[in-house]
Amino acid sequence: MMFLINQYRQNGKIKPNQALVVFLTTICAYSDEKSEIEELSMVALSGCIWLQAFVVTLDTNSFTYPQIILIWGNFIAFYMINLIVSAVPTLQMYTIMFRLCSQPSYWITMGLIVAVGMGPVLALRYFRNMFRPNAINILQQIEQSNGHTHTTRNMESRIISAGSYLTHLLADSRRNRGATYQPLLSDSVASDG
Amino acid sequence: MMEEASTSASGGGGAAANGGQRGFPPARSGVFYRFTQQNLPAWKPAMTPGCVITIFLMIGVTFVPVGLVCLHASNHVAEIAHRYDIDCVPNAYKRNRQAYIKDSSISKNCTQEVKVKYLMRAPIYVYYELDNFYQNHRRYVKSRSDKQLRYGQKYTHSSCDPIERNDGLPIVPCGLIAWSLFNDTYGFTCGSTEIKVNRKNISWKSDREHKFGKDVYPFNFQNGSLIGGGKLDPALPLNQQEDLIVWMRTAALPQFRKLYGVIEEDLQADEIITMHIANNYNTYSFGGKKSLILTTSTWLGGKNDFLGYAYLITGSLSLFLTILFALIHVKNPRPHGDANYLSWNRPNSNS
Numbered sequence: 319m320m321f322l323i324n325q326y327r328q329n330g331k332i333k334p335n336q337a338l339v340v341f342l343t344t345i346c347a348y349s350d351e352k353s354e355i356e357e358l359s360m361v362a363l364s365g366c367i368w369l370q371a372f373v374v375t376l377d378t379n380s381f382t383y384p385q386i387i388l389i390w391g392n393f394i395a396f397y398m399i400n401l402i403v404s405a406v407p408t409l410q411m412y413t414i415m416f417r418l419c420s421q422p423s424y425w426i427t428m429g430l431i432v433a434v435g436m437g438p439v440l441a442l443r444y445f446r447n448m449f450r451p452n453a454i455n456i457l458q459q460i461e462q463s464n465g466h467t468h469t470t471r472n473m474e475s476r477i478i479s480a481g482s483y484l485t486h487l488l489a490d491s492r493r494n495r496g497a498t499y500q501p502l503l504s505d506s507v508a509s510d511g
Numbered sequence: 512m513m514e515e516a517s518t519s520a521s522g523g524g525g526a527a528a529n530g531g532q533r534g535f536p537p538a539r540s541g542v543f544y545r546f547t548q549q550n551l552p553a554w555k556p557a558m559t560p561g562c563v564i565t566i567f568l569m570i571g572v573t574f575v576p577v578g579l580v581c582l583h584a585s586n587h588v589a590e591i592a593h594r595y596d597i598d599c600v601p602n603a604y605k606r607n608r609q610a611y612i613k614d615s616s617i618s619k620n621c622t623q624e625v626k627v628k629y630l631m632r633a634p635i636y637v638y639y640e641l642d643n644f645y646q647n648h649r650r651y652v653k654s655r656s657d658k659q660l661r662y663g664q665k666y667t668h669s670s671c672d673p674i675e676r677n678d679g680l681p682i683v684p685c686g687l688i689a690w691s692l693f694n695d696t697y698g699f700t701c702g703s704t705e706i707k708v709n710r711k712n713i714s715w716k717s718d719r720e721h722k723f724g725k726d727v728y729p730f731n732f733q734n735g736s737l738i739g740g741g742k743l744d745p746a747l748p749l750n751q752q753e754d755l756i757v758w759m760r761t762a763a764l765p766q767f768r769k770l771y772g773v774i775e776e777d778l779q780a781d782e783i784i785t786m787h788i789a790n791n792y793n794t795y796s797f798g799g800k801k802s803l804i805l806t807t808s809t810w811l812g813g814k815n816d817f818l819g820y821a822y823l824i825t826g827s828l829s830l831f832l833t834i835l836f837a838l839i840h841v842k843n844p845r846p847h848g849d850a851n852y853l854s855w856n857r858p859n860s861n862s
Contacts, residue, residue: 359763
């Protein structure tokens with residue numbers, strides 16, 4: 319089962335501490351019980367799927383409906399596929415998913431995995447964006463503020479900033495290329511983390 | 512995180528000058544074109560203090576009540592757990608338990624008494640619990656043949672090795688899992704009254720109907736020199752051997768419980784229950800433990816405080832973060848999207 323979680327983590331979306339959250343929560347919630355191998359494996363895999371959906375949501379800065387469809391469609395497809403597989407009598411998975419989904423403890427465990435897995439990530443990201451923002455964060459915030467009304471004075475300062483931005487972009491990119499280089503797109507800014 | 516700052520879509524209409532002669536819609540009007548040009552209407556959430564504080568507040572307000580409800584459900588489970596593998600060994604064999612368990616001439620009957628502390632409402636589930644028994648070991652888990660269990664001895668498979676054949680004849684059911692079938696038995700009395708244990712329907716209905724055949728009978732089972740566990744009634748088809756079906760649902764963890772039966776009457780508080788145990792199964796050679804569990808059940812399952820406490824702790828931490836973030840936001844507010852914080856706009860910037 320740990321192999322399964324580790325394999326899933328290697329797609330880059332679930333961090334090691336989140337994999338640990340999935341593993342420990344699954345073990346503790348279902349220990350000393352009559353659960354069998356397929357059930358426990360499926361609880362852990364479900365935890366990974368849930369965490370993945372939320373991690374990708376947090377990493378996305380611009381939601382168009384293809385993004386929404388792909389993120390939560392993956393989530394829904396996971397359950398659809400597993401319910402279908404659980405309906406095949408010759409497989410070891412027969413009726414496993416139906417039993418899990420009918421247990422309140424399963425959904426309570428999923429909620430716990432998501433909250434414990436995502437809470438620290440959300441808090442740390444909020445602090446970093448708020449108190450130690452890099453240029454990308456600030457530019458994203460400026461872009462997100464464009465929908466609001468602004469006075470002429472703000473507009474002038476933004477024009478000046480844009481001019482400086484272009485000048486220093488070339489200088490910064492030349493100097494920082496040896497370091498972590500993050501190209502800036504004119505319309506949507508690449509996400510960090 | 513997610514204060515909406517929506518970007519309006521560019522709705523440029525295509526030129527209609529040559530409308531009559533064009534068989535295809537203009538290339539610039541489709542959804543795919545707008546997607547590739549990143550011009551679809553987009554929601555760009557912003558991680559503002561209000562949104563983050565609200566998220567943590569909602570987590571806290573939701574999780575603390577759920578934690579309390581889970582703890583309440585867990586506390587409503589009445590459970591008696593009694594370990595008997597040590598107490599059931601006669602004094603003469605305390606130092607050599609394996610000799611005791613392997614000698615078939617010694618009676619394995621054992622009587623233990625426990626006191627019912629709290630009222631236990633029917634149904635009361637009787638479980639046996641094993642510890643340090645790794646049913647999840649890979650070679651053990653694979654040592655079975657589902658086709659044989661379903662269709663009969665013609666489908667005996669080499670995956671059952673080393674419990675596949677005996678004297679050239681196939682073993683039904685084959686494999687290590689069936690061979691190591693648990694075979695302790697339990698009976699209960701209260702005073703002079705016997706407490707009936709319903710041993711029907713303890714396995715999964717789907718297993719009885721689709722996994723184990725109704726025309727497949729035990730054959731050549733436990734006939735070898737090595738006896739691993741319980742014997743089976745050769746007159747009963749496999750789909751009626753419920754102890755076997757329960758045992759072959761391999762457990763995920765080394766400590767596990769399996770259902771033995773159900774008591775359909777209440778047990779009153781302060782009653783003394785006498786357990787009549789047939790201590791047949793050898794756990795002494797690998798340092799295992801055996802326990803007998805009587806427990807009631809709720810919508811949350813058995814007695815499990817972990818979910819309740821975990822929810823309470825998570826909810827409390829979220830409420831704490833809510834207060835912390837709110838205080839930080841009030842005492843040390845940061846402007847949102849201030850261009851002056853860009854590195855090239857700072858007075859002391861090195862660039």
